[in-house]
Amino acid sequence: MAEIIQIVVLGLALGGVYALMGSGLSLVFGVMRIVNLAHPSLIMGGAYVAYWGFRLYGIDPLIMLPVAAVILAATGVILYKLFFEREARSAKYSEMTVLLTFAVAMILEGGLATAFTNTQRVTSPEYATDAFFIGSVFIPKGQLYAGIVSLVLIGGLALFLKFSRFGYAIRATTQNREAAELLGVNVNFVGLASFAIGVGLAGAAGTLVSFVFSFYPSKHWEWIAVLMSLVVLGGMGSILGTVVASFLLSVIAAFVGYYFGATWSTLTFYIALFVVLLVRPQGLFGEKPELA
Amino acid sequence: MVTTDNSQDIIAQRRAYNETLMQAQDKTRATWFPIALLALLILLPLLQLTGTNYNYVIHLTLYTMCYVVMASGWNILGGFAGYISLGHNVFFAVGGYVAGMLFARLGISTIILAPFAGLVCAALGYVIGLITLRVRGPSFIISSLALVMIFRIAFENWHFIGGAAGVALPANGLPVEWAKLPYYYAFLAMAAFALWASYKIKHSKFGMGLRAISVDEIKAESAGIDTRFYKVLAFALSAFFVGMAGAVWGEYLTYIRPNIFLVILISVNMVLMCILGGKGTVAGPAVGAILIIAFNEFFVATLGASTVNILATGVIMAIALIFFPLGLVGTLARHRKLPRILNWD
Amino acid sequence: MNELLEVRDVVAGYGDGPAILNGASLKVQPGKVHCIIGPNGAGKSTLLKAICGMLKVRQGDVKLRGEDLKGLRPDQVLKKGICFVPQERALFPKMTVRENLRMGGFSLEDKSDLEERIDEIEERFPILKERRDQHAGTMSGGQQQTLSMARTMIIRPDIVMLDEPSLGLAPKIVQEVFDIMHVMAETGITVLIVEQNALMGLKNADWGVVLDLGRTLFEGPADEVLADPRIQELYLGGKKAA
Numbered sequence: 094m095a096e097i098i099q100i101v102v103l104g105l106a107l108g109g110v111y112a113l114m115g116s117g118l119s120l121v122f123g124v125m126r127i128v129n130l131a132h133p134s135l136i137m138g139g140a141y142v143a144y145w146g147f148r149l150y151g152i153d154p155l156i157m158l159p160v161a162a163v164i165l166a167a168t169g170v171i172l173y174k175l176f177f178e179r180e181a182r183s184a185k186y187s188e189m190t191v192l193l194t195f196a197v198a199m200i201l202e203g204g205l206a207t208a209f210t211n212t213q214r215v216t217s218p219e220y221a222t223d224a225f226f227i228g229s230v231f232i233p234k235g236q237l238y239a240g241i242v243s244l245v246l247i248g249g250l251a252l253f254l255k256f257s258r259f260g261y262a263i264r265a266t267t268q269n270r271e272a273a274e275l276l277g278v279n280v281n282f283v284g285l286a287s288f289a290i291g292v293g294l295a296g297a298a299g300t301l302v303s304f305v306f307s308f309y310p311s312k313h314w315e316w317i318a319v320l321m322s323l324v325v326l327g328g329m330g331s332i333l334g335t336v337v338a339s340f341l342l343s344v345i346a347a348f349v350g351y352y353f354g355a356t357w358s359t360l361t362f363y364i365a366l367f368v369v370l371l372v373r374p375q376g377l378f379g380e381k382p383e384l385a
Numbered sequence: 386m387v388t389t390d391n392s393q394d395i396i397a398q399r400r401a402y403n404e405t406l407m408q409a410q411d412k413t414r415a416t417w418f419p420i421a422l423l424a425l426l427i428l429l430p431l432l433q434l435t436g437t438n439y440n441y442v443i444h445l446t447l448y449t450m451c452y453v454v455m456a457s458g459w460n461i462l463g464g465f466a467g468y469i470s471l472g473h474n475v476f477f478a479v480g481g482y483v484a485g486m487l488f489a490r491l492g493i494s495t496i497i498l499a500p501f502a503g504l505v506c507a508a509l510g511y512v513i514g515l516i517t518l519r520v521r522g523p524s525f526i527i528s529s530l531a532l533v534m535i536f537r538i539a540f541e542n543w544h545f546i547g548g549a550a551g552v553a554l555p556a557n558g559l560p561v562e563w564a565k566l567p568y569y570y571a572f573l574a575m576a577a578f579a580l581w582a583s584y585k586i587k588h589s590k591f592g593m594g595l596r597a598i599s600v601d602e603i604k605a606e607s608a609g610i611d612t613r614f615y616k617v618l619a620f621a622l623s624a625f626f627v628g629m630a631g632a633v634w635g636e637y638l639t640y641i642r643p644n645i646f647l648v649i650l651i652s653v654n655m656v657l658m659c660i661l662g663g664k665g666t667v668a669g670p671a672v673g674a675i676l677i678i679a680f681n682e683f684f685v686a687t688l689g690a691s692t693v694n695i696l697a698t699g700v701i702m703a704i705a706l707i708f709f710p711l712g713l714v715g716t717l718a719r720h721r722k723l724p725r726i727l728n729w730d
Numbered sequence: 731m732n733e734l735l736e737v738r739d740v741v742a743g744y745g746d747g748p749a750i751l752n753g754a755s756l757k758v759q760p761g762k763v764h765c766i767i768g769p770n771g772a773g774k775s776t777l778l779k780a781i782c783g784m785l786k787v788r789q790g791d792v793k794l795r796g797e798d799l800k801g802l803r804p805d806q807v808l809k810k811g812i813c814f815v816p817q818e819r820a821l822f823p824k825m826t827v828r829e830n831l832r833m834g835g836f837s838l839e840d841k842s843d844l845e846e847r848i849d850e851i852e853e854r855f856p857i858l859k860e861r862r863d864q865h866a867g868t869m870s871g872g873q874q875q876t877l878s879m880a881r882t883m884i885i886r887p888d889i890v891m892l893d894e895p896s897l898g899l900a901p902k903i904v905q906e907v908f909d910i911m912h913v914m915a916e917t918g919i920t921v922l923i924v925e926q927n928a929l930m931g932l933k934n935a936d937w938g939v940v941l942d943l944g945r946t947l948f949e950g951p952a953d954e955v956l957a958d959p960r961i962q963e964l965y966l967g968g969k970k971a972a
Contacts, residue, residue, distance in 0.1 A: 122523075126523075128523035128526065128527065130530075176703060176707065179707070180707075183745075185710075187522045187523050188467075188522065189706060191469070191522075192656070192660070192702070192706055193703060193706050193707070195471070195702070196699045196700075196702035196706060197699065197703065198699070199653065199695050199698055199699030199702065200699035200700055200703065201699075202696075202699075203692050203693060203694070203697070203698070203699055206695065207692045207693055261829075261832070261833065261836070264824075264825070265822050265825070265836075268822040268824055268825065269820055269821065269823070271784075271816060271818070271820060272816075272820025272821060272822065273822075273833075274804045275784075275804055275808065275813070275814050275815075275816065275820055276808070276820070276833050276834060277804075277805040277808045277809065277836045277837025278836060279805050281803075310692075314534075314649050315534065318527070318530050318531040318533075318534045321527040321530065321531065322531070325524065325527065329524075356542055357538070357542075359534075360538050363531045363534045363535045363538075366527070367517075367528065367531060367535075370516070370524060371516050371519065374519065374520050
């Protein structure tokens with residue numbers, strides 16, 4: 094029994110980080126209908142901001158979080174202006190943007206690897222290797238802190254979407270872009286802003302990733318399918334769905350890892366992605382299957 | 386009541402409009418060019434008789450032809466039917482492993498095994514297509530990425546096929562200047578076959594159906610096209626060509642290993658070649674393959690690092706998508722400037 | 731005659747595609763109901779989209795009280811006083827009815843009386859009050875149409891453009907839609923409606939416009955258009971009944 098609780102705790106602890114990694118992706122898809130394959134490589138960018146802050150100046154990754162979020166949000170604005178703005182009226186929009194994000198992912202990977210090499214990195218604040226004990230169950234401090242920070246950020250995002258005027262505009266654009274435009278929402282600006290927020294969240298997630306996982310530029314390929322499985326299972330565009338899916342899958346993955354070995358635990362996400370596409374393509378909280 | 390126009394004028398307008406639609410495309414074609422190209426490629430290895438070693442030229446040509454086979458295969462699904470797959474290197478790997486393992490155990494050359502390996506991939510592609518082609522657009526693209534990750538983990542952990550270390554294959558015993566030639570001619574034959582098949586498919590009822598699907602799947606379905614069967618068949622056919630290429634590629638390199646086949650760059654190359662050359666055209670994948678291989682060689686030669694290569698590939702892909710979404714062949718054809726020798730459609 | 735909105739020789743189409751409108755013209759008089767009819771593909775919806783800024787006007791003029799609207803974004807055209815309800819009932823399915831109405835006032839500079847304006851609409855259309863906290867996506871087609879039309883009234887626009895509001899509704903409900911339209915007209919809103927059912931549309935309108943092949947063929951008082959034998963033959967199914 095203690096074993097099972099331990100596995101669930103470890104799964105939940107990671108689930109929070111996954112939730113933050115996935116929610117920016119979900120936001121960008123919801124508002125812009127862009128499947129941002131570059132999201133994991135942008136998370137990587139955030140992780141490097143934290144890494145250099147820690148390595149050069151000894152700054153705690155959690156303090157670097159806002160810095161990384163702002164730097165990445167600015168990157169998001171540039172990427173949007175460069176690549177996505179002009180595609181807004183393209184007939185093959187979803188196909189074009191997905192391929193463009195793929196190209197961006199390669200540019201980021203190549204750029205990061207050229208600048209920082211493909212050496213494995215990790216930031217090591219003290220809490221990263223420490224743990225709390227409740228009875229015989231241990232909770233890694235790093236993952237716990239990361240999970241809490243994630244949930245606070247996602248909660249803040251949810252409140253912002255629910256109650257602010259701009260949140261109204263974002264939700265309206267998500268649900269019906271044309272209608273929002275006709276009611277006076279400047280959908281181009283909403284698109285730009287939500288892209289920047291989504292990428293900013295990637296930056297924030299990156300700082301958490303920097304002490305939870307080890308990372309190197311080409312690792313983002315492994316994360317793409319993991320994050321996509323969260324977003325697809327949750328229902329593309331639903332942030333709540335992404336959060337639920339994150340906890341669900343990371344607990345399942347923890348069990349798979351415990352009983353079959355760590356190699357197979359990541360397989361959980363990929364298999365889940367397939368099963369969801371096969372059984373319920375709209376995911377848990379999605380309304381209808383996403384069509385081209 | 387105000388009549389701003391008379392109906393005669395409007396009828397004339399509609400007639401003129403219909404005529405512009407009716408205007409058939411310029412069908413002129415230069416059949417001699419592909420034949421001359423084929424002859425040239427058949428004779429190319431004669432360079433080895435001059436005394437200088439042209440192995441590098443042979444290798445690059447072979448490598449390009451390998452990608453012509455793969456990109457043409459990808460084009461059947463991605464170009465004709467409009468389903469972008471980023472996971473087709475799975476079939477490259479399966480083809481390579483099926484033929485490679487049989488070659489290692491039974492000693493039958495992969496060149497002979499290639500069609501068989503292709504058929505295995507086609508069958509696998511058919512089954513995978515039944516699952517993943519239930520969704521479209523972004524969801525399909527994501528599922529194709531997940532496919533690569535699943536196969537990568539499976540291949541790296543399956544000890545029978547050597548796991549992550551892979552399996553070494555015996556090299557053929559030919560003298561070094563002739564050693565590449567069996568593979569060279571195998572790839573030449575496959576590339577010619579793939580292009581010929583592309584042409585045949587494009588002009589068949591099946592190909593028309595695929596193009597209808599790529600334009601508007603719901604309308605295609607209501608027009609009586611069995612879209613599901615068409616898509617899955619297109620998936621299987623494209624897997625067939627990619628698998629054949631993989632089969633011979635393993636023996637050519639003398640080893641099969643997951644990180645040779647299951648790297649994302651191979652998938653990207655297939656996609657990029659088709660985009661750059663022109664998706665949905667017959668010549669596009671070939672033109673794209675030549676361009677990309679030339680770019681890659683240029684970057685490796687001048688800059689060395691493969692990380693820069695990834696960066697450059699990304700930049701080229703972005704530029705191609707933004708400025709030439711129809712690709713070289715497609716863009717030229719739209720402006721009616723496509724040279725006749727490249728009009729293989 | 732002083733026109734509220736004047737559209738002259740507009741050429742427009744989707745993206746880089748061929749022009750759908752090839753010189754459409756239109757004169758809109760304040761306070762009246764205008765109905766645009768014409769066969770499928772004539773460019774009726776395209777015309778509305780070109781006016782509200784969803785499509786780029788390639789040639790020609792769109793003027794509201796003499797002020798050029800060309801090149802403005804939909805949110806800017808809205809601020810000038812033209813509100814467009816597209817065919818697909820532009821609702822937010824996962825927002826409540828009240829939230830949808832609130833979104834209707836999104837473009838208001840001064841939101842202090844927004845809630846009162848919404849209350850006023852709810853008084854006028856009791857069904858919206860009744861369904862206040864229900865998600866818009868769960869309502870019937872007729873109720874959704876009521877909501878999307880009523881919502882335009884919150885900002886008290888000069889012109890409301892309706893693209894086939896009766897589409898997909900049961901015949902009984904269709905009359906309700908036209909009733910709402912008359913309510914709008916009574917409050918001083920000028921209505922511009924595109925209607926597939928030409929007979930029904932013209933009967934409910936003051937002014938008729940016939941569009942075909944992207945051009946304005948005829949325009950005039952609705953009863954004259956309705957009575958014209960050429961129009962009866964070409965666009966009203968050839969029936970003499972009217």
